[in-house]
Every structure is written in C-alpha cells, then in structure tokens.
Amino acid sequence: MINDLLNKLKSEKFADISVLLEAVKYFRANNQLLQAERLINEYSDFLQNSDELKFELANIYVGTDKIKEAVDIFESLINKSNLCNKTAVAVELAKLYKRLKDYKKAVESINSAIAQEPENINLYIEKIVLQRYLLDGAGAIETLNKVKTLKKEKKVETFINNIENVEKTRQETAPYRVFFTWGMHYLCNYDCAYCYAPKPKDITFANNPNNPAKYESSDVIIDAWKYIFDKYGMSRIRLDGGEPTVYPDFYKIVKELSKMHKLHLNTNLSFDVNEFCGSTDPGSMRVDASLHCEYTNLEEFLKKLEFLQKRGYKLTVSYVAYPDFLENIPFAKKSIEKTGIPFFVHPYSGFYENKQYPASYTESDKKFIYDIDVNSATELVWRKERKADYKRETNDQRKLSKEEIEKTESAKLAHQLENKNNGKFKICEMGRMYARIYPNGNTYRCCSSDGNTYLGNLFDKSLKLLEKAEKCYDVDNCRCWRCMVPAEESRWLHTWMDDWETEI
Numbered sequence: 001m002i003n004d005l006l007n008k009l010k011s012e013k014f015a016d017i018s019v020l021l022e023a024v025k026y027f028r029a030n031n032q033l034l035q036a037e038r039l040i041n042e043y044s045d046f047l048q049n050s051d052e053l054k055f056e057l058a059n060i061y062v063g064t065d066k067i068k069e070a071v072d073i074f075e076s077l078i079n080k081s082n083l084c085n086k087t088a089v090a091v092e093l094a095k096l097y098k099r100l101k102d103y104k105k106a107v108e109s110i111n112s113a114i115a116q117e118p119e120n121i122n123l124y125i126e127k128i129v130l131q132r133y134l135l136d137g138a139g140a141i142e143t144l145n146k147v148k149t150l151k152k153e154k155k156v157e158t159f160i161n162n163i164e165n166v167e168k169t170r171q172e173t174a175p176y177r178v179f180f181t182w183g184m185h186y187l188c189n190y191d192c193a194y195c196y197a198p199k200p201k202d203i204t205f206a207n208n209p210n211n212p213a214k215y216e217s218s219d220v221i222i223d224a225w226k227y228i229f230d231k232y233g234m235s236r237i238r239l240d241g242g243e244p245t246v247y248p249d250f251y252k253i254v255k256e257l258s259k260m261h262k263l264h265l266n267t268n269l270s271f272d273v274n275e276f277c278g279s280t281d282p283g284s285m286r287v288d289a290s291l292h293c294e295y296t297n298l299e300e301f302l303k304k305l306e307f308l309q310k311r312g313y314k315l316t317v318s319y320v321a322y323p324d325f326l327e328n329i330p331f332a333k334k335s336i337e338k339t340g341i342p343f344f345v346h347p348y349s350g351f352y353e354n355k356q357y358p359a360s361y362t363e364s365d366k367k368f369i370y371d372i373d374v375n376s377a378t379e380l381v382w383r384k385e386r387k388a389d390y391k392r393e394t395n396d397q398r399k400l401s402k403e404e405i406e407k408t409e410s411a412k413l414a415h416q417l418e419n420k421n422n423g424k425f426k427i428c429e430m431g432r433m434y435a436r437i438y439p440n441g442n443t444y445r446c447c448s449s450d451g452n453t454y455l456g457n458l459f460d461k462s463l464k465l466l467e468k469a470e471k472c473y474d475v476d477n478c479r480c481w482r483c484m485v486p487a488e489e490s491r492w493l494h495t496w497m498d499d500w501e502t503e504i
C-alpha cells in the first residue's frame with residue numbers, strides 16, 4: 001500500500017496533498033516517524049497550504065522530541081480562525097507546555113480547548129491537574145465544582161473522590177495530599193554495594209536506638225492506617241525498607257491499605273509477580289523497581305516488568321550511578337525504555353575508593369549521567385553538599401565509629417541551635433504535607449535528620465502532623481532536594497505530582 005502511495009506522489013498526474021497525507025499518516029501509524037518527516041520535507045511545497053499536514057508534522061516532532069519545533073507549529077495553527085481541529089491542537093499544545101513546565105501557558109491552551117467544547121469533561125479534568133501545578137488551589141476547586149455539574153462516568157467520580165477524600169485544608173495545599181514514607185523494616189534479601197538504607201548490621205542502625213525494627217501485627221498496622229485515613233484522608237504511602245515485599249503478611253497489609261490510600265512500592269522486584277498481581281490492585285499501587293545489577297538478571301527483570309505492565313501497573317525503573325556500574329547504564333536504559341517504562345538514574349551518595357560521591361564524579365561522569373537522565377541533574381546538585389558520614393567509606397565496608405557519628409550528630413544539633421539563636425531559619429511544609437515513619441512507628445517531620453521534629457507514633461495513634469508550614473533550623477544541612485519550601489514550588493512540586501497521582 002505505501003509503495004502505491006509513494007509511486008503516485010512521484011507521478012505528476014496523481015501527486016496531490018491527499019496522497020501525501022495518506023502516506024504520512026501511514027508512516028505515523030507504523031511509528032516510522034523519520035520516514036514521515038523526510039517525506040514531508042521532500043514535498044515541502046504542500047506544507048504552506050495545508051494545516052492538516054502541519055498538524056501531522058507537529059505530531060511527528062512531538063514523537064521525535066523536537067518540542068520547540070512542535071510548539072511553534074501548534075502555536076501558528078491555534079490562532080487561525082478557520083481551523084477545524086482547534087480542540088486537538090489546543091490539547092496538544094497544553095501537553096507540550098506541561099512538558100516544558102510552563103503551566104500558565106498550558107492552562108491558557110486548555111482554556112482555548114474548553115472554549116471550543118464547553119461540555120467536554122476531560123478538558124476540565126486536565127485543567128484541574130494543570131491548575132494544581134500553578135498552585136491555583138481556589139481555581140482548581142472552582143473547576144472541580146464545574147465538573148460536578150456535568151454528566152460523568154465512573155472514572156470521573158473516582159477522580160473527584162481522590163481529591164475530596166483528602167482532609168479539607170490539605171486538599172488545597174500543594175502537593176494536595178499527605179505523603180508518607182514508611183520504612184517498613186530494615187531487612188533486605190539483597191546487599192548492594194551502594195545501599196544506604198539502614199541495615200541491622202550497620203552502625204546507622206546501632207546508632208538509632210530510638211527507631212529499632214519492630215514488627216506489629218497486621219491488624220495493628222491496618223488499624224493505624226485507618227486512623228490516618230480518618231484524620232488526614234486519602235494519603236500516598238511510599239512503602240520502603242529494606243525490601244518491603246519480604247515484610248510479614250505483606251500482601252494482607254497492602255490489600256487493606258489500598259482500600260484507603262494510594263501505595264507506592266519501592267522494590268528490587270525480587271518477588272513472585274503472580275502472587276503480587278493476585279493480591280494488589282493496579283489502580284492503587286504504583287511500582288518503582290530498582291535495578292540492582294549485582295543481584296538481578298536483566299532479562300528476568302524485564303520479563304517481570306512486562307508481566308506487571310500488561311496487568312495495568314504504573315511502573316518506573318531506577319538505577320544507581322555507582323562508579324563500578326556506570327558503564328552498564330546505556331544498555332539498561334535502552335532495554336527498559338523499549339517497554340515504554342520511564343528510566344531514572346540516581347546519583348550515588350557515599351564513598352567509593354576513599355572518595356566521596358557525588359562530589360567526586362568527574363565532569364565527564366556528570367555529563368554522562370545528565371545525558372542519560374536530565375532529571376538527575378536536580379538531584380545531583382542537591383546531593384552535592386550532602387555529608388555522607390553514615391555511608392560506607394570503602395568497598396571493604398569500613399564504617400565510622402559510633403563516637404565519630406555521635407560527634408557529627410552533636411555538631412549538627414549545635415549548628416541548628418546556633419541558627420535558632422541567630423534567627424536563621426526557613427519555612428517548610430514538611431511535617432504537614434509529608435512525614436517519615438520508621439519501622440517502630442516513630443514519625444518525624446522529614447528524612448533529613450534522625451533528630452528532626454518528632455510527630456508521634458503511628459502504631460499507638462499518637463501521630464499528629466503539623467497544622468501549618470513551620471520553621472526549620474536545619475537551614476544549611478537539609479539534604480532533601482524535594483523539600484517543600486513555599487515559594488520554591490517550581491523546584492519540588494512536580495516531583496510529587498506525577499501522572500499516576502493526577503490522572504483520572
């Protein structure tokens with residue numbers, strides 16, 4: 001079929017815009033974007049007079065990551081009064097502005113689409129999502145009220161419930177629900193060279209007498225999370241460890257929790273995927289799989305990912321840029337991205353051959369990491385200053401002594417006190433919109449320091465979140481690149497509001 005079309009284009013008698021469009025659409029449908037682009041360039045005379053062909057070209061640019069070129073074409077189209085697919089152009093433009101993190105323009109584009117189709121409920125849903133990136137709490141609620149007046153399907157009801165099931169004041173505060181990290185326990189079935197999760201054998205663990213491992217019964221745990229639901233509404237819980245899936249009664253716990261909250265599983269993917277799918281719901285459970293090449297066979301890892309993907313789970317894959325394993329990254333990335341699953345690189349924090357990372361990455365290492373994953377740049381910058389005192393110092397696992405750690409801890413606390421006395425602080429939403437829970441249920445304002453503000457215990461239900469953004473005196477040492485400092489939302493808000501969080 002495509003050969004017939006190409007032959008027609010070559011013959012003067014049959015070559016016209018409809019044949020060209022058909023051929024371009026054929027290539028697009030078969031994901032042959034470069035061929036489609038080449039063909040349009042070959043017959044560029046047609047381009048000037050055909051908005052439909054320009055629309056095709058812009059979509060090809062989107063597929064080949066030429067975002068600026070795509071935006072230019074869509075913008076030129078949107079202003080034409082006689083354009084017949086104006087809604088589609090406006091929606092595409094909104095998506096691109098969202099990718100570029102220009103949420104104001106994205107909302108304007110969606111408004112253009114709504115002007116064309118004022119009863120299209122999906123456009124209002126997209127507008128709510130975009131308004132929340134703009135911190136437009138009141139505007140988003142107003143749009144939500146409009147959605148409620150329109151005829152809606154069950155999935156839209158779910159979207160509305162996901163917003164309204166959050167406690168009222170938190171519904172209107174970015175990132176619009178409470179996020180918990182629950183370090184379920186310290187055990188893991190792997191022992192990765194770069195692991196910075198506390199382990200029973202680590203001095204971090206021994207130095208953390210306030211938060212030792214404690215295994216409550218599944219009934220106590222489920223009841224505790226019901227208490228959180230009643231008090232703060234539907235929250236997002238990141239299940240962390242160690243390896244969460246080897247926690248006793250893991251499947252019973254997540255089955256009950258996912259009826260109340262959204263779960264986000266940090267896992268090495270070593271579990272049995274059949275059992276997992278039989279006990280969890282893809283609508284409430286997102287899986288962040290980390291690829292640990294010391295322990296994992298890439299082929300088996302990919303098979304498991306595809307198994308979960310087919311059953312509707314949202315997935316991401318991450319990889320630690322440990323100096324020994326840097327060179328594996330391009331192949332791993334290529335293999336994972338063939339499945340369409342996003343792949344992220346985390347800069348390594350800690351010591352390697354007596355050098356501290358990430359500060360010791362060479363310029364070419366950094367470029368290599370940035371080129372693989374632009375998002376890692378923010379993380380890298382934030383981790384640069386971070387003290388890696390708790391981490392392994394060398395491959396032979398030599399550790400700082402208990403005294404050295406205590407000395408560092410005391411120095412940190414003294415520094416915070418000094419900041420307090422000098423009136424030096426920053427305001428942070430952590431503790432109100434986020435909390436970190438240790439295996440014994442003890443809960444703190446953030447992950448930044450074990451000595452940070454204590455908020456009570458989850459399991460005995462003494463946990464109380466802060467009721468407003470409070471002062472933090474850990475001004476210089478905060479190691480969180482996602483810390484929720486008001487007025488710095490452009491840095492952190494999008495890192496909490498991923499697609500799984502916001503889509504219908």
Ligand code: SF4
Pocket residue numbers: 188189190191192194195196197241242243268290292
């Ligand atoms: S799988 Fe994760 S928690 Fe387990 S050892 Fe490796 S990095 Fe640490």
Ligand code: SF4
Pocket residue numbers: 426427428429430445446447448449452472473474478479480483484
């Ligand atoms: S600024 Fe950093 S250390 Fe302070 S509360 Fe926020 S996240 Fe924690």
